[in-house]
Amino acid sequence: MPINVRNSHEKINLEELLVQNLSLSPYSSINTGGKADLAAYPTDFEELRALLAYANSQGLPITVLGGMTNSLISDQGIEGLTILTTHLARRHVQGEMFCVRTGLSLDRTIDFALEAGLSGLELLGGIPGSVGGAIYGNAGANGMAIGDLLYYVDYMTFDGKLHRKQTHNDEFSYRCSPFTGLKDIIIYEAGFRLNPTLHTSEARKIKDEVKHKRKEKGYYENPSLGSIFANPPGNYAGKLLESCSLRGKSVGGAMVSNRHCNFIINSNGKATSHDVHALLSLMQKEVFQKTGVQLRPEIQLIGRW
Ligand SMILES: Cc1cc2nc3c(=O)[nH]c(=O)nc-3n(C[C@H](O)[C@H](O)[C@H](O)COP(=O)(O)OP(=O)(O)OC[C@H]3O[C@@H](n4cnc5c(N)ncnc54)[C@H](O)[C@@H]3O)c2cc1C
Numbered sequence: 001m002p003i004n005v006r007n008s009h010e011k012i013n014l015e016e017l018l019v020q021n022l023s024l025s026p027y028s029s030i031n032t033g034g035k036a037d038l039a040a041y042p043t044d045f046e047e048l049r050a051l052l053a054y055a056n057s058q059g060l061p062i063t064v065l066g067g068m069t070n071s072l073i074s075d076q077g078i079e080g081l082t083i084l085t086t087h088l089a090r091r092h093v094q095g096e097m098f099c100v101r102t103g104l105s106l107d108r109t110i111d112f113a114l115e116a117g118l119s120g121l122e123l124l125g126g127i128p129g130s131v132g133g134a135i136y137g138n139a140g141a142n143g144m145a146i147g148d149l150l151y152y153v154d155y156m157t158f159d160g161k162l163h164r165k166q167t168h169n170d171e172f173s174y175r176c177s178p179f180t181g182l183k184d185i186i187i188y189e190a191g192f193r194l195n196p197t198l199h200t201s202e203a204r205k206i207k208d209e210v211k212h213k214r215k216e217k218g219y220y221e222n223p224s225l226g227s228i229f230a231n232p233p234g235n236y237a238g239k240l241l242e243s244c245s246l247r248g249k250s251v252g253g254a255m256v257s258n259r260h261c262n263f264i265i266n267s268n269g270k271a272t273s274h275d276v277h278a279l280l281s282l283m284q285k286e287v288f289q290k291t292g293v294q295l296r297p298e299i300q301l302i303g304r305w
Pocket of ligand 1: 063
């Protein structure tokens with residue numbers, strides 16, 4: 001596809017920013033999926049705006065991805081322009097507010113906040129992926145979720161306009177934020193209201209401990225997307241899957257983890273996204289037939305499904 005660079009997009013050289021046929025599987029945490037027809041890693045507001053203007057002028061659909069730790073990317077790839085946020089990673093402190101661009105990893109955000117003497121996010125230590133992805137799905141662990149400490153979110157609509165949303169706790173629920181399901185915005189920056197802390201050693205200890213527990217539980221041993229299904233009300237997806245004898249079940253290279261029934265792993269490095277999806281459907285069907293519970297996938301299907 002020829003790249004049509006027009007002078008109207010400020011002084012930004014889109015040809016330098018755009019990559020054609022970028023293979024995404026090395027970047028996805030489960031190492032599956034096809035190519036992005038066109039991809040870009042904007043580093044600032046102006047580049048992001050120029051990319052959106054370019055995609056709009058060409059009639060290209062736009063997809064936004066952060067760390068790709070919760071996204072199952074189709075083997076057939078992603079149509080149009082894929083915006084990868086991981087180079088949008090600046091942060092600054094404003095009083096008790098820690099302000100961070102969307103592409104910074106959540107884990108590093110917690111470290112940077114602690115370095116600035118601000119605590120509160122420690123229990124989320126070790127959750128992979130970006131701040132933007134975490135806000136999109138209200139990522140959580142250990143009894144808290146990212147929405148709990150969020151004060152504002154700046155997001156860009158695909159017409160290039162920036163909006164500020166003051167957030168409220170009651171707009172967030174289990175793995176659900178006001179942005180979940182929206183396909184026409186990019187979360188650009190977030191502000192967290194944190195606790196000024198003179199001695200952050202205790203908070204650091206908590207973060208190290210929760211991260212260490214994740215390691216001990218084998219969360220990072222194999223390529224995966226973390227939990228495949230959300231816990232149904234009053235129950236645990238893992239428990240239900242276990243009770244249906246799904247531990248170790250496989251389709252192609254995709255396998256239900258022996259350590260966590262709610263994780264699908266790329267067991268031999270050769271799984272396809274199709275394998276993962278087929279196994280997910282099988283798990284869902286088995287649980288429904290045996291228990292009557294309809295499990296809801298926690299992961300996002302991205303691209304040409
Ligand atoms: C080993 C492992 C453990 C995990 N443990 C947990 C856990 O304990 N708790 C938990 O909640 N999750 C967990 N996860 C899932 C995942 O880490 C989180 O959901 C994470 O927050 C996703 O962030 P991401 O940047 O990778 O999102 P991506 O996978 O890149 O994107 C996820 C969704 O968000 C959208 N999106 C991403 N960035 C933006 C943006 N800037 N603007 C608009 N939309 C955007 C994408 O379009 C997509 O729909 C785990 C995953 C793994 C692999």
